[in-house]
Amino acid sequence: MPAHKQQLVFTIKDKCRVCYTCVRECPVKAIKIVNGQAEVIDKRCIGCGNCVKVCIQEAKVFLKATDQVFELLKSDKKTIAIIAPSFPAEFDEIKDYKTLVGMMRQLGFDYVSEVSFGADLVARKYAHILTHPKDEGFISSDCPAIVFYVEHYSPDLVPYLAPIASPMVAMTRVVKKKYGDDIKVVFIGPCIAKKAESNEVDEVLTFRELREMFIAANISYKDASPSDFDPPLAGKGAIFPISRGLLQTTDVPENIYEGNVIVADGRVDFREAIKEFENGLIRSNNLELLCCEGCIMGPGTSRNGKRFARRTMVSKYVKDKLKAINNTEWQKEIETYKDIDLTQGFMAADRRIPDPTWAEINEVLKTLGKFSEKDHLNCGACGYDSCDEHAIAIIKGLAEEEMCLPYAIEKLHKYIKDLAISNEKLASAQLALKQSEKLAHMGQLSAGIAHELNNPLGIITMYSNILKDECKPDDPIKQDLDLIVEQTDRCKKIVSGLLNFARKNQLNYSEIDIFKLFERSKQSVICPANVQINLISNLKNNMAMVDSDQLIQVVTNLFKNAIEAMPKGGNLDVNLSDKEDEIIISIVDSGTGIAAENMEKIFTPFFTTKGIGKGTGLGLPIIYGIIKMHKGRIDVTSNDNPDKGKTGTTFKITLPRYKTE
Ligand code: ADP
Numbered sequence: 001m002p003a004h005k006q007q008l009v010f011t012i013k014d015k016c017r018v019c020y021t022c023v024r025e026c027p028v029k030a031i032k033i034v035n036g037q038a039e040v041i042d043k044r045c046i047g048c049g050n051c052v053k054v055c056i057q058e059a060k061v062f063l064k065a066t067d068q069v070f071e072l073l074k075s076d077k078k079t080i081a082i083i084a085p086s087f088p089a090e091f092d093e094i095k096d097y098k099t100l101v102g103m104m105r106q107l108g109f110d111y112v113s114e115v116s117f118g119a120d121l122v123a124r125k126y127a128h129i130l131t132h133p134k135d136e137g138f139i140s141s142d143c144p145a146i147v148f149y150v151e152h153y154s155p156d157l158v159p160y161l162a163p164i165a166s167p168m169v170a171m172t173r174v175v176k177k178k179y180g181d182d183i184k185v186v187f188i189g190p191c192i193a194k195k196a197e198s199n200e201v202d203e204v205l206t207f208r209e210l211r212e213m214f215i216a217a218n219i220s221y222k223d224a225s226p227s228d229f230d231p232p233l234a235g236k237g238a239i240f241p242i243s244r245g246l247l248q249t250t251d252v253p254e255n256i257y258e259g260n261v262i263v264a265d266g267r268v269d270f271r272e273a274i275k276e277f278e279n280g281l282i283r284s285n286n287l288e289l290l291c292c293e294g295c296i297m298g299p300g301t302s303r304n305g306k307r308f309a310r311r312t313m314v315s316k317y318v319k320d321k322l323k324a325i326n327n328t329e330w331q332k333e334i335e336t337y338k339d340i341d342l343t344q345g346f347m348a349a350d351r352r353i354p355d356p357t358w359a360e361i362n363e364v365l366k367t368l369g370k371f372s373e374k375d376h377l378n379c380g381a382c383g384y385d386s387c388d389e390h391a392i393a394i395i396k397g398l399a400e401e402e403m404c405l406p407y408a409i410e411k412l413h414k415y416i417k418d419l420a421i422s423n424e425k426l427a428s429a430q431l432a433l434k435q436s437e438k439l440a441h442m443g444q445l446s447a448g449i450a451h452e453l454n455n456p457l458g459i460i461t462m463y464s465n466i467l468k469d470e471c472k473p474d475d476p477i478k479q480d481l482d483l484i485v486e487q488t489d490r491c492k493k494i495v496s497g498l499l500n501f502a503r504k505n506q507l508n509y510s511e512i513d514i515f516k517l518f519e520r521s522k523q524s525v526i527c528p529a530n531v532q533i534n535l536i537s538n539l540k541n542n543m544a545m546v547d548s549d550q551l552i553q554v555v556t557n558l559f560k561n562a563i564e565a566m567p568k569g570g571n572l573d574v575n576l577s578d579k580e581d582e583i584i585i586s587i588v589d590s591g592t593g594i595a596a597e598n599m600e601k602i603f604t605p606f607f608t609t610k611g612i613g614k615g616t617g618l619g620l621p622i623i624y625g626i627i628k629m630h631k632g633r634i635d636v637t638s639n640d641n642p643d644k645g646k647t648g649t650t651f652k653i654t655l656p657r658y659k660t661e
């Protein structure tokens, strides 16, 4: 059975590299990109095979019938192969056609005939309608892909299809008459669409499949015994694949032919011709149309064929044939079959998808970043001739936005940028994590030490005080005891600072006015005259739940650090802002900045650059601990290199407005 209603062309997904060449070559846009793979939409496909021809990856394959034909040949049914007239173009290595016929017989065909005789008969029919013109012309119906195209995409033109069977069908009817109705007919040709053309043919093979069968059956032209075709033998019809169509093989006078026939082939021209015919521009002309570049280059022929070399092979074959032809014999055969029924009916089956409105098209164009005419590059990279057509195809569900190259490139750029940003974020988060892990370890250690030191320090203070009380007022030891008490107090402060850092202290939450807290802190720091503190509040809501004593400690410590970093004076800009549930504090100084190699260390307890006796290196660790206890975060950016711009440091603190568990 020919492959009626069976899918003719498939994609081998692993091989598809999504180059959109098949989309571009498909005259009916029956190729859809789904999940980055070009898939054939069976319902839209007309089997022209253009996609098979253009896919360099060989990702497009067509339905094969070799197994079925082998089965047929194995069975006891009589079989006849009818071979298309383009065969000399395909089998150029076989110098004598008789060798090919011999090979086909070796495969198991009982008879081997030429379709060209069918073409002879069909050409007479075309000659008849050409010489008996009506007001309106016809469209040739010998190319099945053209017939499918008209039936599905220009259904109103179905009545204009010449109601004449194709040479293949004509020949099938002839051989059935000659060899009996139950003979099995296998057509062999260059075309994929033929596989779905007619139920009258039993199987359809392409030349490529015939080659595969020869290989499978180990048949070579080198040891084949030559044999001639079985009758009826063909005449001039053999030239049909290289003429300007079937009509030229007729004996219609040149002037009638020239004036009436428009020949168009290939995916662009045939559609244009049909469109113009449809629009009534060339209604009185007859259209001789082919979907591909002619049968000798059909998708069922071997790849890489040279068009003009193939032409020469066919014309040489025909020349030799016409030289040797027995004209009376041929005329007799024509007479025998001239009354055979060569009519053919066609059926409209509209598969057009209604065109969207311009508003809809423009909407899609906008998503592709095409807002005005100059954005329409019409580069064709997507496989569609214009941006408009691509947009229409998107609306019809046949295409995807990603097929647009400029759009995809733009998207890619955005992805790269986003990726770079998230990479950067990741790197800084990683750094922060490392830092906080380190600080957590230190916190644990400090808390342990601090806890252990607290008791002995308490005892030292207590006993020193007892001793002091027992001393006489003028006892010289009293001064030493005072020093012990003072230094022990200092130790206790350090210990309590460490406990703060280790977040071992409790927070004492209350609702306070943040702006007021900053004003108070500002007043409480000792600020040299050459340092200007500018407090700016953009707070929409001043109130927040914090431990105000501890927060004051944070602010005064930060102020102190900033002032110490500006020995020659400068500005300290404090900015308060907020969101619904957080307070954002930024403290910017124009000081010396922090050296890059110190950035990682500044929150480490006892890290100071201020020299012995001046800095304790506990300010920032305590700040860090307090902010963490509030479930906030603290970030620092700094520049200490005047070559890179203004030096200075920014501390940014984000605090939750409410107490969070
Ligand atoms: P200390 O102030 O006792 O040195 P801190 O923990 O407060 O300890 O600060 C640690 C170190 O961080 C400082 O010694 C200094 O090097 C650096 N630092 C902190 N704040 C600033 C700032 N605003 N500008 C420059 N350096 C700073």
Ligand code: MG
Pocket: 557, 560, 561, 615, 617, 618, 619, 620
């Ligand atoms: Mg400090």
